[in-house]
Amino acid sequence: MRATVRILKYALLALFLSGSASVARAADAGFTSFIASLWPEAQRAGVSRKTFDEATRGLEPDYKLPDLLLPGRPATGAPSQAEFVQVPTDYVKEASIIRLAGEGQRLLLKHRATLTAIEQRFGVPATIILAIWGRETDYGRHALPYDGIRVLATQAYVGRRKDQYRGEFIAALKLIESGDVTRKDLRVSWGGATGFTQFLPSELGKHGVDFDGDGRVDIWKSIPDALASAAQQLTNKGWQRGLRWAYEVRAPANADCTMGVPEVTRPIGEWIRAGFIPVRGEKLSAAEQAQPASLLQPEGIYGPAFLTTKNYFVIKEYNFSDLYVLFVGHLSDRIANSQPFATPWSASNQLRSTDVEAMQRHLTRLGLYADKMDGKAGMKTRAALGAYQKSAGLKVDCWPSETVLRAMNAR
Template identity: 35%
Template sequence: MRTPSLILPLLLALSAGHTSANDDLSACLARLQPQAKAAGIRADVFAGYTQGLQSDDTVLDALDYQPEFRTPIWDYLAGLVDAQRVQDGQALLEEHAALLRDIEAAYGVDPATVVAVWGVESDYGRTFGSKPLLRSLATLSCAGRRQAFFQGELFALLKLFQAGDLSGKDLTGSWAGAFGHTQFMPSTYARIAVDGDGDGRRDLVGSVPDALASTANYLKRAGWRSGQPWGHEARLPAGFDTGLSGRTARRPLTDWRARGVVRADGGELPADDRAAALLLPAGKQGPAFLVFRNYDAIYSYNAAESYALAIALLADQLRGGKGLQAAWPTDDPGLSRAGRREVQEHLLALGHDIGPVDGMIGKLSREAIRSEQARLGLPVDGRAGQRLLEALRAAAPSPTPPEEATIETQPRETNP
């Protein structure tokens, strides 16, 4: 047991470090105030929203980690394009049918694509993000890389408060400052957001019509072409030159047809000269995609191939499509959110303190998974895949039937 004489200096040191970080933030914000004034932000607004903000170093850790670039694509898509998200999205297509028809008439973007963005970005408004926006953007404006970028986002957010589009210091979002139903950055909000419900405000947090109309406006301005598909899953002939792939390596469809590329569902490619690029996100052994200009519009929302494919493939399934024809090149497929929740339930039953069962495999879940992988003789990588789930199921004790089950005569009450 540590003696008080050893503990006190440690506590003082930790307290001093925390105070120093907050002092640094306050000093930095004071230096930014003249720039904010030059950007059109009143002094009282700047002071009212930034006074007393504390630094959040966790956003600096997140700055160098993005799952779109680090997660195997079969894991990334398994969690974003699962049966539950398709089912929920199809229900919302029906619920908001009239609104989505009006949006398509105004912006030319089909309902399934708009709803797919909504589903991928916030699970249809269920998960806006838990980070206080002001605190995150203030921290990123004063520490780490890309400070100038985040200063611009902080100023844009303050101007939205000043204009009355948003209110409340407790607004939350992603670690990087994206927020609302379809996770706009503040500067994008300022440029692109529209008033979809006619109340005179552009509220992408509290108004579904504003959020969905703004999303369609974004895609239109990014080059969306009405009535055209994002692309097709493709099948390549034997010996195909994969060096021709890449999002920017566009060729006319007639060229791809001449090289023996066909649609994965057996249909022929359109016989026109529309420019298309070939994507091989998992190499030549995985699914292939021919993508058009509308895919680029989706890609501009968040510049990652896996992200754009998630929206495109979810939109296809919202329209009734059957999903991918080709399998990903892995013998350990990714898990849906339901599968990830089952993994977490097993971890809790085994005594691991991982927090809530939410289908989100975070740090605590990964640590517990590594422990169980070592126990079960699996590769220790902290990944929640099909092989881990099957091993946990096999190792779980069988439920013991109730002792009196054989003589029970009254019918059991069941939940609806």
């Protein structure tokens, strides 16, 4: 009897594996057909048949990538989507900042001539450019793990943002066609960003700079090209010369944290008169006080508060994450001087991303939130939570907590 059961199990397993293999072969045949269908678009973009064939010959999809929508399988989440909401103290880790700031100071001296020339040409401080390089690839120490063409083709075929990655795939072929990078050297992150300073291929096409004058835009091996390209991208997105990214302030006890959204913008002097005082007794000039700024409280009423300028949002165009901008901005400041934030992070309790997403859905139903359901406690989510806390008679701290979750569930 046991032998019969064992034989039946093996037969079922063989059948399952055979079926899985058939599905995989069918999917891969569909992938091959999809890649072939991209040739006319690549040709119109100026890619030669030789480049297209050499880049795609034997190409197979990578179904282990995150952020894919595979038929018959659960959606794969992005690795940045942690199980728990990432609090600032976990992202802007002091140990990482100290290490990267020390290395940044060394590189500031080593590449002073190049960085000075970049700053003079583009108006972006050397420390900001170094901070981006440090955050993106640990100053080039982090080896990008994926085959660029394979990643972009897979994301274009079964990713969540197919149209975007279709364009990135064509843009990558154009980089190979132009001789800026070889097929072998086009290594990327899982999301398709490449080079020392992590550009998507289309962004490199728009903002790349041949700063070392060798006739190629090489952000994979040329430090001048990579850093100048990052500066050019910031400039093209609106960077204002001579303007800081943010000012750390101490918020007054009666501050309304629901004002912490980009839409609420006031001159810095007006914020100061309302009690948002620059830390460490810093005195701002009349020109600085005239600059418009928004309030940022990354942990709600807890932890540091900032008045963010237009340049804050320009860095956010490089990577659409408030924690990313905080990391880059603070690392830039620490390369210039060694002072940490004046107000420490509060080490806020973490909620699961699924709980924050449930909050976002509830807030949407109430008409308080109209942004992405991403399970992240971003600016708009925090402001909407504060508005809900006001209406529910709860403590207004603009932070996702068990108390808020229980109140929502009870209703």
